Amino acid sequence: MAKVKYYYDPDTLSYQKIKVRKREKFRTFMLMVLAAFIFMILGFVVFTPVFESPKEKELKRELEFVKLNEELHSKKIEQLGKVLAEIQERDNNIYRLYFEVNPIPDEQRKAGFGGVNRYKALEGFNNSEMIIDVTKNMDILSKQLYVQSKSLDEIVKLAEDKEKLLAAIPAIQPVENKDLTRMASGYGWRTDPFTKARKKHWGMDFTAPRGTPVYATGDGVIVRADQTSAGYGKHIRIDHGFGYVSLYAHLSNYNVRKGQKVKRGDLIGFVGNTGRSQAPHLHYEIFKNGNRINPINFYYGNLSPEEFEAMQKAAQIEGQSLD
Structure with missing residues (x-):
């Protein structure tokens, strides 16, 4: 049985029974529902980062793994770049000098890629900048390796020609x-x-x-x-x-x-x-x-x-x- 509530009426100097209308009851109920909904939304927003779902945890681990791989690839590319730079140095100052051919200028070895944006498809992601940077460095390294490969092919050909030249030059006395x-x-x-x-x-x-x-x-x-x-x-x-x-x-x-x-x-x-x-x-x-x-x-x-x-x-x- 619902409790009966009273209020003091100063005009009659007596307590009067409080009468609650159905409309007010409904409004009060709706306000409570609304408040509960708002608290639920706030709780979801506030506590969701703390309480991650298994799927979210898996995605987070994958993202961290991708970032780690990108960092490792960047370090490997940097190391390969140093090794290639040493080979290029020997190529210009030893091999090509020995065979009396012009060294390959840095502008040709390290030329970039002009024209259209080659990395547009990689834009718009959370880690786009990092991915584009690694991909660009790999492309530059690949081009330098191609130039160096062609240079070594030329050196091999020059070596073969040099060997043939040394064998061909008349270099002994025709009569003992x-x-x-x-x-x-x-x-x-x-x-x-x-x-x-x-x-x-x-x-x-x-x-x-x-x-x-x-x-x-x-x-x-x-x-x-x-x-x-x-x-x-x-x-x-x-x-x-x-x-x-x-x-x-x-x-x-x-x-x-x-x-x-x-x-x-x-x-x-x-x-x-x-x-x-x-x-x-x-x-x-x-x-x-x-x-x-x-x-x-x-x-x-x-x-x-x-x-x-x-x-x-x-x-x-x-x-x-x-x-």
């Missing part, structure tokens, strides 16, 4: 010292054995008995093995590539044919006395880009310093050549 009678004449002005006039002698004469072996002084291809060139008699020409050609004249016989590939030290022919020659000997010349050059500078492959010095002194003596 043990087979020589003497080094008759060097490169320069000499007396012609037939006219007795001073004449430029374009090669070196190695005096040796007829049939003495003659060797290729560098790797190459036989481009001539005939006696149709005036004065040379039976002679051989080897194209070594890189602009070098060697010539072996006054031979008695051949051991090679035109078009054959030879290696340095291969037996190619034999000393003779054919053509414009006064006595058995080998006349030896070297051409570089079509111009005759002094062969004395190309015997580093099989002569000791003492032997080279002795040959140099003999070559400088002005006398009569044998052809």
Whole structure:
């Protein structure tokens, strides 16, 4: 049974019974419901961060894991960048310098990406700035690695060419010292054995008995093995590539044919006395880009310093050549 409430009426000097209307009861009820709803909302807002659901906890852990991974990736990219910088330094100042090619400028190595925004799809997320930064650094690193890879490909090619060049350059004496009678004449002005006039002698004469072996002084291809060139008699020409050609004249016989590939030290022919020659000997010349050059500078492959010095002194003596 509901309690009856009274109020004191000063006009009648007596207590009067309080009568509550239904409308007021309804309004009071609605206010209580509204207040309860408001308190519920406030409680949800205030206490939700404290009391997380399992799903929210899982998502939070995943987000923290993503952030940790991004930090680790950033550190790895930084470390790789340092390693790459060292390789680039060696590439420019050792490898490319050794092979006499221009270094790659930093502007080319570290050029950015112009034009459209490559990272627009990564914008609008909570960690967009961090993700874009890591992705951009990875792109820059990838481009630098590509440039460095191309440079190393070029270095490998240059190394192969350098190796071929070193093998191709005429670098040994065409007749062995043990087979020589003497080094008759060097490169320069000499007396012609037939006219007795001073004449430029374009090669070196190695005096040796007829049939003495003659060797290729560098790797190459036989481009001539005939006696149709005036004065040379039976002679051989080897194209070594890189602009070098060697010539072996006054031979008695051949051991090679035109078009054959030879290696340095291969037996190619034999000393003779054919053509414009006064006595058995080998006349030896070297051409570089079509111009005759002094062969004395190309015997580093099989002569000791003492032997080279002795040959140099003999070559400088002005006398009569044998052809």
